[in-house]
Structures are given as structure tokens and as C-alpha cells.
Amino acid sequence: xxxxxxxxxxxxxxxxxRVLGNERIAPGVGILTLHAPRCASEVRPxxxxxxxxxxxxxxxxxxxxxxxxAQDGALEILYQVLGSGTRAISLLxxxxxxxxxxxxxxxxxxxxxxxxxxxxxxGLGAAPLGMLAEELAAAGVAVTVAMxxxxxxxxxxxxxxxxxxRRVVLATDDGSAGERGFVTAPVQRLLAEGSFxxxxxxxxxxxxxxxxxxxxxxxxxCQVSLERLMACGIGACLSCVVSTRDGLKRACxxxxxxxxxxxxxxxxxxxxxx
Amino acid sequence: MNLDMSVRFGSLELKNPVVTxxxxxxxxxxxxxxxxLQRLGAIVTKGVSLEPWAGNASPxxxxxxxxxxxxxxxxxxxxxxxxxxxLAWLSEHAPRLPVIVNVSGHSANEYxxxxxxxxxxxxxxxxxxxxxxxxxDAGGMVFGTSCLGAAEVTAAxxxxxxxxxxxxxxxxxxxxxxxxxxxxxxGADGVSLINTLLGMSIDAATRRPRLARVVGGLSxxxxxxxxxxxxxxxxxxxxxxxxxxxxxxxxxxxxxFLLAGATAVAVGTASFVDPTxxxxxxxGIAEYCHANNIERVSDLSGALIEx
Ligand SMILES: Cc1cc2nc3c(=O)[nH]c(=O)nc-3n(C[C@H](O)[C@H](O)[C@H](O)COP(=O)(O)OP(=O)(O)OC[C@H]3O[C@@H](n4cnc5c(N)ncnc54)[C@H](O)[C@@H]3O)c2cc1C
Ligand SMILES: Cc1cc2nc3c(=O)[nH]c(=O)nc-3n(C[C@H](O)[C@H](O)[C@H](O)COP(=O)(O)O)c2cc1C
Ligand code: FES
Numbered sequence: 001x002x003x004x005x006x007x008x009x010x011x012x013x014x015x016x017x018r019v020l021g022n023e024r025i026a027p028g029v030g031i032l033t034l035h036a037p038r039c040a041s042e043v044r045p046x047x048x049x050x051x052x053x054x055x056x057x058x059x060x061x062x063x064x065x066x067x068x069x070a071q072d073g074a075l076e077i078l079y080q081v082l083g084s085g086t087r088a089i090s091l092l093x094x095x096x097x098x099x100x101x102x103x104x105x106x107x108x109x110x111x112x113x114x115x116x117x118x119x120x121x122x123g124l125g126a127a128p129l130g131m132l133a134e135e136l137a138a139a140g141v142a143v144t145v146a147m148x149x150x151x152x153x154x155x156x157x158x159x160x161x162x163x164x165x166r167r168v169v170l171a172t173d174d175g176s177a178g179e180r181g182f183v184t185a186p187v188q189r190l191l192a193e194g195s196f197x198x199x200x201x202x203x204x205x206x207x208x209x210x211x212x213x214x215x216x217x218x219x220x221x222c223q224v225s226l227e228r229l230m231a232c233g234i235g236a237c238l239s240c241v242v243s244t245r246d247g248l249k250r251a252c253x254x255x256x257x258x259x260x261x262x263x264x265x266x267x268x269x270x271x272x273x274x
Numbered sequence: 275m276n277l278d279m280s281v282r283f284g285s286l287e288l289k290n291p292v293v294t295x296x297x298x299x300x301x302x303x304x305x306x307x308x309x310x311l312q313r314l315g316a317i318v319t320k321g322v323s324l325e326p327w328a329g330n331a332s333p334x335x336x337x338x339x340x341x342x343x344x345x346x347x348x349x350x351x352x353x354x355x356x357x358x359x360x361l362a363w364l365s366e367h368a369p370r371l372p373v374i375v376n377v378s379g380h381s382a383n384e385y386x387x388x389x390x391x392x393x394x395x396x397x398x399x400x401x402x403x404x405x406x407x408x409x410x411d412a413g414g415m416v417f418g419t420s421c422l423g424a425a426e427v428t429a430a431x432x433x434x435x436x437x438x439x440x441x442x443x444x445x446x447x448x449x450x451x452x453x454x455x456x457x458x459x460x461g462a463d464g465v466s467l468i469n470t471l472l473g474m475s476i477d478a479a480t481r482r483p484r485l486a487r488v489v490g491g492l493s494x495x496x497x498x499x500x501x502x503x504x505x506x507x508x509x510x511x512x513x514x515x516x517x518x519x520x521x522x523x524x525x526x527x528x529x530x531f532l533l534a535g536a537t538a539v540a541v542g543t544a545s546f547v548d549p550t551x552x553x554x555x556x557x558g559i560a561e562y563c564h565a566n567n568i569e570r571v572s573d574l575s576g577a578l579i580e581x
Contacts, residue, residue, distance in 0.1 A: 011307050014550055052547070060494055060547050061337050101308075101549060229335050231342060232546040234307075236300040238346050239335040248328065248349065253304075268332035271480065 122203020525558015
């Protein structure tokens with residue numbers, strides 16, 4: 001089962017990894033599979049890896065990605081093409097070798113006696129929750145999932161969630177799957193109906209903040225996964241700080257998963273592209 | 275052939291010329307999973323101030339061509355917490371690693387107070403006084419951009435310690451040699467350069483600056499030519515040793531700084547890209563020496579062929 005927050009996390013390492021597959025699964029979205037035996041055996045749900053995409057010097061920083069699934073020495077990463085780094089990822093071919101630092105950060109944790117979890121995803125926020133959903137289901141926890149995305153084809157990892165969850169509720173901006181609108185509406189209804197003892201949320205930060213507010217209202221403990229710009233990914237540079245009730249915390253070490261009630265929602269999130 | 279990697283930086287004996295650049299290596303703990311800290315020539319810690327500093331608003335970094343901008347703003351928990359947590363950790367986990375503490379302040383008095391407090395700690399090998407950070411409104415670069423200010427801070431710190439005192443210079447000046455001369459005259463045992471170059475990045479799509487603070491410090495390979503030029507100019511003009519840095523990613527980059535006149539070098543942004551970068555640089559310098567029949571690394575310093 002998932003580790004409690006106080007158990008020591010697995011130690012990160014620099015690992016040479018090989019591309020096993022790279023497939024487009026939706027417009028601008030791909031799934032990258034890497035042979036990364038060390039990381040795959042150590043990674044916990046909600047942790048991330050820091051990928052070095054290009055060896056050249058035109059852009060130098062690594063790119064952080066959540067681990068979607070880990071199995072038999074392979075890591076799956078769901079990525080959305082946004083800029084230079086993710087474009088380079090979309091061009092990776094089988095057998096190409098790159099390196100990663102990982103596993104990094106503090107992932108999701110499950111309270112003792114967890115019986116029914118509500119997972120809320122928005123867009124690519126479905127990525128870091130995949131492994132968690134699988135582990136929870138395998139441990140006999142009932143899992144309900146609310147997924148939101150702009151369109152039906154952007155409901156990435158829907159198959160995984162439908163396979164393990166007791167119930168999956170969908171919302172799309174254009175109504176092409178599930179109800180039309182944001183995922184927050186079905187979440188509000190689920191909270192009114194159900195008796196959840198833990199919520200897990202990942203997606204655009206505005207959505208996470210709104211859902212965290214609903215969780216608080218319903219007195220359900222809630223964990224969120226926050227994105228920040230990251231240079232080092234290992235806690236040294238202080239570029240990724242999140243304001244919390246206990247002061248500034250590093251998203252790469254003390255996060256990316258935080259208890260929602262600790263987060264002071266300010267404007268330190270990654271600026272949207274447009 | 276036996277290669278002697280050691281260098282003397284003033285009165286500091288370093289087993290090799292490679293140290294960490296302040297603010298890019300925290301206080302070592304975060305890198306302990308990746309490198310053998312005791313293989314470093316020395317560790318230069320993140321900037322430490324008298325009281326805790328909260329740093330700047332986010333976003334604090336922006337990637338640029340061959341480099342990055344940062345406006346972290348010297349976020350640090352203050353000297354007491356630094357001693358209790360970072361120095362204590364280093365003494366326990368890397369007892370043979372020389373520790374050079376990077377010092378920041380808003381006034382000459384604040385710099386001096388940090389040093390006064392650290393004088394009571396036996397595990398400090400030297401100080402690097404940062405008069406050059408572009409990311410704080412008061413102090414920092416204000417001292418580094420005038421000869422008078424630079425000399426004032428240097429003299430205030432000099433009075434309080436017999437430990438090696440290295441002063442870190444900003445490249446954001448018209449004549450860095452002039453500033454370097456004034457800190458040498460005020461009693462510095464060495465200078466380190468360069469700190470980051472003041473820069474800016476704009477997102478045309480949103481018409482906004484990429485950094486919350488609008489401007490920030492440029493580091494990484496993009497600044498190496500500027501850094502090499504300044505190290506060459508300053509080391510030609512001064513008697514005291516130069517700690518060179520700015521965009522060092524490989525052993526060969528480091529050798530270039532030594533040839534330009536540096537006695538030792540610091541690896542900064544490279545440690546973000548590759549957490550083992552410091553070790554690769556040490557190994558790369560050794561390889562260069564073997565390939566070029568050099569027996570003592572110290573022979574490389576200033577060995578640039580200029581004609
Ligand atoms: C902990 C964590 C987990 C993540 N998991 C995933 C995931 O599973 N799938 C996915 O598609 N994306 C994920 N992201 C976002 C992903 O890191 C960015 O989309 C990616 O770095 C963009 O790189 P680029 O070169 O294409 O974009 P550019 O805009 O060209 O990148 C420029 C710089 O900004 C940074 N940057 C840009 N957008 C983001 C962002 N949203 N978050 C962090 N840094 C950003 C880049 O790393 C780079 O340093 C995650 C981010 C974090 C912090
Ligand atoms: C994120 C970051 C934080 C830094 N913090 C400090 C600092 O606290 N004190 C200081 O003297 N220099 C600081 N620097 C400057 C570096 O020590 C170094 O002078 C500069 O980055 C150039 O070297 P590089 O190109 O190898 O990184 C910082 C640089 C970066 C990138
Ligand atoms: S990314 Fe460097 S401290 Fe988090």
C-alpha cells in the first residue's frame with residue numbers, strides 16, 4: 001500500500017534509460033515508455049522523474065514528469081506537447097537512450113483504514129493518479145473517479161480508471177463525453193451523495209483549489225499535486241516553492257503532493273501558456 | 275605519471291580545484307545521493323544572512339538559450355538555523371570537506387554580524403562574501419557596483435576574521451578590475467567571479483515578464499565567454515587568487531578558466547542539469563592533464579598562450 005508521509009522515501013538516482021515506446025494517444029498527447037529498472041522498482045504513486053531530453057546546450061534544464069505507471073522495469077509517462085522539451089520528447093524513438101533523475105518528491109499517501117477514495121483529475125492531471133488508483137484498488141479500497149477534459153479524446157488514461165474504479169464520472173468542456181462543463185459540478189454532487197474518507201486531486205491549479213474548497217466544506221481530507229517551475233528537482237535551488245501554513249515548501253521534495261489544507265493558494269503556480 | 279590535483283588558494287589547501295557555486299548546491303545534503311561530497315575541493319554553501327530571508331515571489335526561474343535566469347532572492351533560514359542544521363550535517367557527514375560559507379547582508383554591519391557569529395564555529399574553513407547578488411533590493415549588488423561600497427564591506431569583514439576571506443564580484447559593472455583592486459586593497463584574500471549577469475525574459479504570447487520580479491540573474495553556458503574574459507582580466511591585475519565560475523559544464527570548461535588565470539573553479543548551474551556534474555568536472559580535469567602530460571594542476575593556472 002501507499003506509504004505514510006513519515007516513512008522515508010526511496011532514494012533518487014541518476015539512471016540511463018532506454019525508450020521502449022512512444023505513442024501518440026490524443027492530439028498533442030503522448031505516452032512514453034522507458035526501460036528504467038531502478039526507478040520503476042522504487043517509485044511510489046505521485047512521485048516524478050526529471051528527464052534530460054536533449055544533450056545539447058540550446059536548452060539545458062531537465063523536464064519534470066509524473067510517473068503514470070511502473071511495471072516490470074518500465075515507466076510510463078503521459079505528456080502533453082507544450083514547448084521545446086515536450087516537442088523533443090514527442091520525437092523520441094525506440095531504443096534511444098536518455099537519462100533521468102528519480103524517483104523524486106513525496107507522493108500520495110493513504111490514511112490507515114481507508115475504505116473509499118475519490119480521485120479527481122483534470123486533463124493531464126490523470127497522469128500522476130494512475131498508479132495510485134491501481135494500488136488502492138488492489139488493496140481493496142473502493143475508488144470513485146471524476147475525470148474532466150476539454151474533449152472526449154483528451155480524457156487520457158480513461159481506460160485505466162474504468163478498469164479499476166467502482167465508478168467513473170466524466171465531464172468534458174464540449175460535452176463529447178459525460179456531462180458538458182467542468183469536473184467540479186459532478187464532484188460537488190459526488191460529495192453530497194457519498195461517504196469518502198480521502199480525496200486525491202490533480203489538474204489545473206484553479207480546479208485543484210476549487211475542489212480543495214469543496215473537500216474542506218464536506219470535511220473530507222484532500223491531497224493535491226502542484227506543478228512548479230523546477231531547475232534542480234532535488235531540493236537545492238529553491239525555484240519551486242509553494243506557500244503553505246508552515247512557510248515556503250519545495251514542491252520537488254516536500255511535494256509535489258501536499259495536504260490541501262496546508263496550501264495557501266497564491267499566484268506562485270506555473271503561468272498558463274496563453 | 276602521478277597527477278597532483280591539489281591547489282593552494284591563498285592559505286586554503288584544496289585537494290583539487292573544484293568547488294560548488296553558492297546557491298546551486300544548497301549545503302550538500304541534497305547531493306549526497308549522487309556524489310561523494312568529500313571528493314570536492316570544497317563546498318561553498320548557499321548564501322547565509324543574519325536573519326531569515328523569504329526570497330522573492332514566483333516564478334523565480336526562466337529557462338533561456340543555453341542558460342537560465344533566476345530571482346530566488348537569497349531565501350535562507352538565517353545564520354542560526356544554518357549552523358544548527360547545515361553546518362552540523364556537514365560536520366557529521368563530510369568531516370573532511372572544507373566548508374566555505376557564502377555570506378549575504380543588507381548592510382556592512384549585517385555581513386559583519388554573520389561572520390562574527392560564524393567565527394565561533396570551528397568547522398568553517400573560509401568565507402565567500404557575496405557583494406554581488408542582483409536579486410535583492412537593498413544591499414547585495416549595491417556594494418558590488420562601487421569601489422567604495424565593495425571596500426567597505428570587505429574591510430568590515432576583514433577586521434573580524436583571520437580565516438580566508440574571498441569576495442564575490444558582480445559582472446554587472448563597467449570595470450570589474452577596478453572593483454577587484456579595491457577589495458584586494460581592503461584586505462581580501464581572494465576574489466570569486468562571476469556572479470550572474472542581470473537579464474530579463476518576456477513571454478510574447480502573454481506580454482508578461484517570465485519572472486515575477488521582472489529581472490533576474492543569468493547563469494549557465496550562455497555566460498561562459500563573459501566569465502572567462504573577466505577572470506582573465508582580474509587575475510592579470512591582482513596578486514590574490516581568483517575563484518572562477520560561469521557556465522562550467524565539463525572538465526574542459528574548467529581547464530579554460532584555469533588557463534585564463536583562475537586558481538580554482540566553481541560549478542553552478544551544471545549541478546541542476548546533472549547532479550554528478552562536479553565529479554565529472556574533477557574527472558575531466560584529470561583526463562586533460564593525463565592527455566597533456568601535466569603533472570600538477572596548479573601549473574595550468576594562467577598558462578594561457580597569448581602570442
Ligand atoms: C512534479 C511535476 C509533474 C509533472 N507531470 C507532468 C506529466 O505527467 N505530464 C505532463 O505532460 N506534464 C507534466 N508536468 C509539466 C511538465 O513538466 C511541463 O509541461 C514541461 O516541463 C514543459 O516543457 P516544455 O519544454 O515543453 O515547455 P517550455 O514552455 O518550452 O518550457 C520552458 C521551461 O518551463 C518549464 N515548464 C513549462 N511548463 C511547465 C509546467 N507546467 N510545470 C513545470 N515546468 C514547466 C520547463 O520545464 C522549462 O524549464 C509536470 C510538472 C511537474 C512540476
Ligand atoms: C539558482 C541560483 C542561486 C544562486 N544563489 C547564489 C547565492 O546565494 N550566493 C551567491 O554568491 N551566488 C549565487 N548564485 C550565483 C552562482 O554561485 C554563480 O556565481 C553563477 O550561477 C555563475 O555560475 P554558473 O553559470 O556555473 O551557474 C546563484 C545562482 C543560481 C543559478
Ligand atoms: S526544483 Fe530546485 S528546489 Fe525544487
